[in-house]
Amino acid sequence: MIVPMKKVSFIVQSKDSNEILKKLRSLGLIHVKFTNNPQGKDINLIKENIALINSALHVLQEALSGEKAACPSEIALNNWKELALHIQGLGKRIEQLNEYAQSLNNEIAKWKVWGDFNPDKVKSLEKKGIYFRFFEVPKNKLNKISSNVIVKQISTNKGFVNCLVISREKKDFGFVELTLPRMGLARTLSRLSQVVSVIEGLKNEAREKTCHYLDLLKVRSSLEKELCFQEAIFGMGMVGDISYLEGFAPVSSSAILEDAAKKNKWGLLISEPSSEDAVPTLLKNPRCVSLISPVLKLLGIVPGYYELDVNLVFFIFFSIFFGILIGDAGYGLVYLLISFWLSKKIGTKLRNKDVFFLFYVLSFCAIIWGLLTGTFFGQSWLQKFGINGIAPVLNDPKTMQTLCFGLGALHLSIAHSWRAILKAPSLAAFSDVGWICILWAAFFLAKTLILADVFPSFGKWLIMVGLFLVIFFTNPQKNIFKTVG
Numbered sequence: 001m002i003v004p005m006k007k008v009s010f011i012v013q014s015k016d017s018n019e020i021l022k023k024l025r026s027l028g029l030i031h032v033k034f035t036n037n038p039q040g041k042d043i044n045l046i047k048e049n050i051a052l053i054n055s056a057l058h059v060l061q062e063a064l065s066g067e068k069a070a071c072p073s074e075i076a077l078n079n080w081k082e083l084a085l086h087i088q089g090l091g092k093r094i095e096q097l098n099e100y101a102q103s104l105n106n107e108i109a110k111w112k113v114w115g116d117f118n119p120d121k122v123k124s125l126e127k128k129g130i131y132f133r134f135f136e137v138p139k140n141k142l143n144k145i146s147s148n149v150i151v152k153q154i155s156t157n158k159g160f161v162n163c164l165v166i167s168r169e170k171k172d173f174g175f176v177e178l179t180l181p182r183m184g185l186a187r188t189l190s191r192l193s194q195v196v197s198v199i200e201g202l203k204n205e206a207r208e209k210t211c212h213y214l215d216l217l218k219v220r221s222s223l224e225k226e227l228c229f230q231e232a233i234f235g236m237g238m239v240g241d242i243s244y245l246e247g248f249a250p251v252s253s254s255a256i257l258e259d260a261a262k263k264n265k266w267g268l269l270i271s272e273p274s275s276e277d278a279v280p281t282l283l284k285n286p287r288c289v290s291l292i293s294p295v296l297k298l299l300g301i302v303p304g305y306y307e308l309d310v311n312l313v314f315f316i317f318f319s320i321f322f323g324i325l326i327g328d329a330g331y332g333l334v335y336l337l338i339s340f341w342l343s344k345k346i347g348t349k350l351r352n353k354d355v356f357f358l359f360y361v362l363s364f365c366a367i368i369w370g371l372l373t374g375t376f377f378g379q380s381w382l383q384k385f386g387i388n389g390i391a392p393v394l395n396d397p398k399t400m401q402t403l404c405f406g407l408g409a410l411h412l413s414i415a416h417s418w419r420a421i422l423k424a425p426s427l428a429a430f431s432d433v434g435w436i437c438i439l440w441a442a443f444f445l446a447k448t449l450i451l452a453d454v455f456p457s458f459g460k461w462l463i464m465v466g467l468f469l470v471i472f473f474t475n476p477q478k479n480i481f482k483t484v485g
Contacts, residue, residue, distance in 0.1 A: 002309045003282040004251040007274075011267030014243045020266060021232050021245075025225075027260065029253040031280045032228075033246045034235030043234060046227045049081070053220045056084040059091035060213045063206040080219045083212060090206050097199045104192040107181055113155045113162055116185040123180070133165045134178040145173055248273065248280055279305035285312070292318065294355040308418060317411055322362045324404075329370025330377035336363035402447050409443040 008030065012020050024030050114134065122132045137145070139161055145151055150166040165173070183191065237244045244267075249257060254270055261268035273279045281303055283290075292315040296302070303309050326332055339359035370376060374391035393399050413436050420432035 001284060002303060002305060002307075003284050005248045005273060005279050005282065005305065006251050006254055007271050007277060007279075008247055008249050008257060009267075009269040009271075010245045010261070011269075012243055012245075014238060014241050017233055017236060017243045020264070021229060023260065023264065024245075025229065027253075027256065029249045029256065030247040031249070031282075032232045032235065033248065033278075034231065035237035035244070035246060036235055038231035038234035040230065040234050043227065043230050046223055046230060050220060050223050050227065052081070052084050052088060053216050053223070055091065056087035057213065057216055057220070059087050059094075059206055060210050060216070062091075063203060064210050064213065080216065083209070084216065087206065087209050090202050090209075094199055094202050094206070097195055097202070101192060101195045101199065104188055104195065107183075107188055108185065108192065111181055111185055111188075113157065114164075114185075115154070118184050119180045119182065129168055131165075131167050131170050133167070133170075134180070135163045135165060135173065135175045136160045136178065137163050137175050141175075248277075250282060273305075275306075281305050283309060283311070285309075291315065291354050291358045291361060294358055308422075313411075313414055317407070319361055319365045320407065323365030323369035326366035327369050327373060328375045328377065329367045330375075332363050332366030332368075332370055335359060335366060339363060405443050405446045409439045412439050 010020060010024075125132060137160065139156070139159055142151070142161060142163070145163070145165065148167075149171075152164040152166070154162040154164055156162070181188070232245070237246075257268060257270070260266070283303075290311070292311055295318065296311070296314070323332075326335075336359075339356055343353065343356040372390050373394045394403075416432040416435045416439070420429040423429040423432065
């Protein structure tokens with residue numbers, strides 16, 4: 001559920017700004033709203049340091065493919081920057097050398113069909129009036145090359161001939177000439193080997209620094225807290241010698257904030273947020289409902305303060321749909337075993353283990369649906385061991401279509417019912433009731449089409465009643481009843 005919030009405003013003398021922020025931070029109850037745009041040298045410096053640590057952590061993450069190196073893991077706070085700069089430099093050097101190695105690989109792939117030669121000697125021969133030129137010529141156009149030159153066919157590739165043309169004059173033959181490489185093939189291969197060796201050495205050095213990964217995380221966390229603190233200071237409003245701070249806090253924390261204000265002699269105003277306020281959303285759900293949070297985070301869905309928290313409904317229907325889509329007890333068992341193995345393998349490294357419990361629930365849904373339909377790894381032999389009469393019904397396509405339409409109608413009906421309850425006692429609530437009538441009328445219509453039955457008469461009445469309610473109560477302030485009243 002979405003936790004109700006109050007808008008809070010504190011007033012203190014400017015000299016006490018730091019003190020009030022430290023005490024409020026220790027309480028951990030306020031979501032600060034910036035009155036001014038927080039800017040300053042300290043803020044910019046902290047942001048630069050956080051970016052530096054993120055760059056170093058990225059390098060260490062790529063080096064963490066194996067086991068962490070063994071080294072003293074504690075670093076002094078005044079030495080972290082030197083360490084981060086060194087790791088960042090390793091990453092940039094590795095990136096540059098990788099790009100260089102890629103360019104060498106491209107040169108090798110391009111010139112290996114020509115064999116090994118010394119480009120410097122070719123250039124020296126040009127000064128003596130002997131021209132060695134390299135062309136890719138279509139087979140059917142070889143005869144267009146002048147006969148008073150020497151043509152050596154080196155190799156062929158997809159209808160093209162790699163030709164070495166030797167002449168006393170630099171003539172235009174109408175073909176694109178290849179630019180000489182900087183080095184011969186043997187030297188290029190040797191240089192690539194050297195570059196790869198240097199890259200591996202730099203990666204080994206980065207691996208030796210992976211023991212400081214958690215230390216840098218701690219430093220980043222400390223800097224992020226300091227950044228929030230500095231932004232709160234520079235974001236406070238000021239009028240003369242008076243500073244004021246605005247924010248939002250849960251309703252349940254009002255008494256704690258009042259006691260703190262009395263104890264420290266702060267000015268405190270607690271009020272209801274207005275519709276123009278950007279109120280933050282604080283979700284507090286039971287453990288079983290919070291299991292769906294990894295999916296919502298992946299989708300980037302967070303309800304606004306004035307919206308509905310659909311976690312519970314979404315969790316129920318998502319689990320049902322997952323079970324139906326997988327629909328196989330064998331695959332569900334595989335997912336369950338993989339989730340259990342991953343939980344044992346990497347679960348100890350994660351603070352939030354909701355994702356594992358979510359997959360346990362989803363796996364059980366797939367197993368249950370597979371048992372009900374008698375399906376195990378795509379085989380139907382399990383049906384004879386299932387509950388009598390259920391498997392044949394659930395394996396019938398028409399029944400499944402009806403069930404899916406029914407789930408969809410139920411899903412949307414819950415949404416409209418919820419909206420109707422929130423709108424009540426306004427007449428606009430009847431518009432959602434009308435949509436529910438139309439939904440179920442559409443369901444009965446779809447059901448009759450699937451089963452080739454006659455559309456029931458009460459379904460027609462549902463459509464008529466639903467349309468009436470939607471038309472007359474979508475905007476009750478402008479409908480006929482408002483006029484009559």
